[in-house]
Amino acid sequence: MLLGSFIFLSIVGLTVWVGWKQEEAVEIAIAQQRVDETAIRLQAMIKAANDTVSQAVSWANTFPQHAPYPGSAGLRRSVEQAIRQSEQGTFTLDQRGNLPAQERLGQLIGLNSVQQVDASHGVSHLDLAISLLDRMGSSQATSPFLRWTYFFSASEDLLALTPWASSAEMLGESPDIPTFLHSSWQNYDLTRMALPANNPQRQAFWTPAYLDQVGAGLMVSHAQPVYWGDDFVGVVAVDVLLNFLHEELRNFPDQDGTLLVANAYDQVLARRDQTIQSHSEITSLSTLLPMLSDTPDGVKQLGGSVQHDNLMLVDQLNNPHWTVLFLLPRNAITERVVASFMPQLLLALILVIGGALANIVLWRRFVAPTISVAEYVAKTADNTPPDPPEVPPLWRPWVAGMVQAFVERRRLFNDLAQANAELELKVAQRTQELMVANKQLTAQASTDPLTGAYNRRYLFELLSAEYARARRSAAAISVLLIDLDHFKRVNDNYGHDAGDAVLREFVERARNSVRSSDRICRYGGEEFVVLLPDCEAEGAMVLAERLRLSVAATPIQHAGHTILVTVSIGVAMLSSTDTEQSLLKRADQALYRAKNDGRNRSVLDMD
Numbered sequence: 001m002l003l004g005s006f007i008f009l010s011i012v013g014l015t016v017w018v019g020w021k022q023e024e025a026v027e028i029a030i031a032q033q034r035v036d037e038t039a040i041r042l043q044a045m046i047k048a049a050n051d052t053v054s055q056a057v058s059w060a061n062t063f064p065q066h067a068p069y070p071g072s073a074g075l076r077r078s079v080e081q082a083i084r085q086s087e088q089g090t091f092t093l094d095q096r097g098n099l100p101a102q103e104r105l106g107q108l109i110g111l112n113s114v115q116q117v118d119a120s121h122g123v124s125h126l127d128l129a130i131s132l133l134d135r136m137g138s139s140q141a142t143s144p145f146l147r148w149t150y151f152f153s154a155s156e157d158l159l160a161l162t163p164w165a166s167s168a169e170m171l172g173e174s175p176d177i178p179t180f181l182h183s184s185w186q187n188y189d190l191t192r193m194a195l196p197a198n199n200p201q202r203q204a205f206w207t208p209a210y211l212d213q214v215g216a217g218l219m220v221s222h223a224q225p226v227y228w229g230d231d232f233v234g235v236v237a238v239d240v241l242l243n244f245l246h247e248e249l250r251n252f253p254d255q256d257g258t259l260l261v262a263n264a265y266d267q268v269l270a271r272r273d274q275t276i277q278s279h280s281e282i283t284s285l286s287t288l289l290p291m292l293s294d295t296p297d298g299v300k301q302l303g304g305s306v307q308h309d310n311l312m313l314v315d316q317l318n319n320p321h322w323t324v325l326f327l328l329p330r331n332a333i334t335e336r337v338v339a340s341f342m343p344q345l346l347l348a349l350i351l352v353i354g355g356a357l358a359n360i361v362l363w364r365r366f367v368a369p370t371i372s373v374a375e376y377v378a379k380t381a382d383n384t385p386p387d388p389p390e391v392p393p394l395w396r397p398w399v400a401g402m403v404q405a406f407v408e409r410r411r412l413f414n415d416l417a418q419a420n421a422e423l424e425l426k427v428a429q430r431t432q433e434l435m436v437a438n439k440q441l442t443a444q445a446s447t448d449p450l451t452g453a454y455n456r457r458y459l460f461e462l463l464s465a466e467y468a469r470a471r472r473s474a475a476a477i478s479v480l481l482i483d484l485d486h487f488k489r490v491n492d493n494y495g496h497d498a499g500d501a502v503l504r505e506f507v508e509r510a511r512n513s514v515r516s517s518d519r520i521c522r523y524g525g526e527e528f529v530v531l532l533p534d535c536e537a538e539g540a541m542v543l544a545e546r547l548r549l550s551v552a553a554t555p556i557q558h559a560g561h562t563i564l565v566t567v568s569i570g571v572a573m574l575s576s577t578d579t580e581q582s583l584l585k586r587a588d589q590a591l592y593r594a595k596n597d598g599r600n601r602s603v604l605d606m607d
């Protein structure tokens with residue numbers, strides 16, 4: 001029972017745990033999916049900057065093959081006019097009132113010394129700048145967050161920029177154009193990073209974030225150097241305003257946690273919970289997340305890991321290498337899991353409580369009654385039946401029937417045991433009786449019923465045994481053959497009963513005259529044989545005489561009559577040549593002589 005409960009609770013617990021983990025995994029997957037989608041959207045939005053730069057650089061690198069470029073003839077005339085009209089060795093397009101579609105074009109500032117024609121390539125940086133202004137003028141229309149597109153010439157004497165900005169606006173606090181152009185190459189990341197020494201692979205790159213000097217906001221530049229063959233010509237760049245990032249992060253569907261975008265320079269470019277409006281507000285990611293400072297490339301280490309009490313979900317854009325980072329508090333996940341898992345949890349609780357109740361009911365209704373009934377059954381072996389067990393009402397009729405059956409069984413068992421005991425007693429008695437009867441039968445089989453002497457059949461058994469014994473041990477053995485004299489007269493004179501009485505009395509007196517080991521046998525009618533083991537002839541004669549005299553000396557009284565009886569005795573002792581029959585025969589011969597000699601005497605056969 002306990003084991004069953006334990007297993008049941010373990011299964012429920014395991015199920016809850018597995019369910020919990022599954023729900024947690026689902027929540028994490030949803031959050032990761034949102035991060036991934038945000039990264040994809042940002043990548044799509046930033047694509048305009050990539051396209052603008054790659055198309056412009058592609059055009060610029062092959063520009064000598066396009067020249068002369070007819071599309072910018074009007075702009076070129078305007079530039080040449082500006083160069084001619086310029087003072088102080090510099091020129092701008094501030095006076096461009098005669099340009100067609102001027103809003104579409106941008107500003108161009110430079111030094112009058114700018115080369116009109118490159119001797120080796122046949123075209124000049126100025127030609128390239130003019131053609132780029134013509135081609136890039138509509139770039140901003142493709143994306144609202146592309147701010148400036150521009151070309152710096154590597155000779156530090158030219159800057160072409162679109163859309164339009166006045167030279168005053170561009171120069172800002174710079175004292176003059178030559179200083180501005182020169183310092184731009186020294187101070188701007190996009191120009192410095194484009195230099196052949198810094199970018200031998202001539203790759204496009206993204207600069208760290210900076211604040212636009214004309215107040216447009218936080219931005220980054222995407223730039224790529226321009227080469228004509230092996231000659232470094234300049235750099236084409238586009239400035240990207242980062243305010244769209246904040247808008248994008250604000251639309252993130254998960255309202256919990258910290259969400260930000262950082263670049264590969266450890267700068268946090270945008271945070272959902274905070275707008276960045278000044279350069280000082282640009283925090284470093286490693287400062288924001290102290291745990292990152294321990295690793296050389298913290299951002300790469302972040303994916304899906306748990307940072308303190310937050311789950312950190314990350315996705316990275318390819319170009320630029322920006323990171324969308326979402327710190328979701330663990331307790332927010334737990335709350336969501338609880339919310340979505342609550343029905344399952346409730347079900348599990350119901351199952352547990354229901355299971356426990358079912359166990360209790362099962363125990364009370366079935367197991368406990370079964371045990372008490374089993375104990376009761378065990379006790380029904382006692383003679384006194386125990387009280388019936390306490391069971392629920394449902395069981396009572398059944399238990400009552402069973403108790404009655406057991407009691408009846410006990411009663412039958414007791415009756416049977418008693419009957420068995422009685423039977424055993426009877427069998428013992430009967431056996432005893434049979435033994436007595438057997439003894440009697442045995443005695444009857446060997447005894448003459450009238451006199452109690454051994455009968456003729458038994459005489460021969462005895463004689464045979466004694467004969468064998470005498471032959472083995474060379475012992476003596478003698479026999480007396482006794483015949484009552486004129487016995488017929490007794491019957492005739494006093495009746496047959498008197499004759500029987502005389503026979504009985506004779507045997508009685510014979511018993512009193514012989515040894516206990518001697519055997520008195522009725523040989524037939526009024527003839528008797530007394531078998532005398534270990535008795536020589538002389539002893540036999542003495543015994544015969546004593547017997548004869550005991551009979552003759554005292555008449556027998558019967559029914560008022562005094563009956564005088566005598567006996568004649570033939571005596572013989574076993575000789576070495578005798579058989580059993582010959583021994584008896586010699587005794588008979590001696591008897592015969594005793595009769596002939598006048599009766600009432602003992603005669604020894606001397607043979």
Ligand SMILES: Nc1nc2c(ncn2[C@@H]2O[C@H](COP(=O)(O)OP(=O)(O)OP(=O)(O)O)[C@@H](O)[C@H]2O)c(=O)[nH]1
Pocket residue numbers: 483484485486487488489491495496497498499500503524525526595
């Ligand atoms: N009452 C009684 N008489 C018996 C029994 N057995 C034999 N007798 C009788 O014994 C008598 C034997 O007679 P006999 O053979 O003539 O011999 P006897 O009269 O004894 O004469 P002797 O032997 O010559 O002395 C017969 O009359 C038998 O009927 C018996 O069991 N009971």
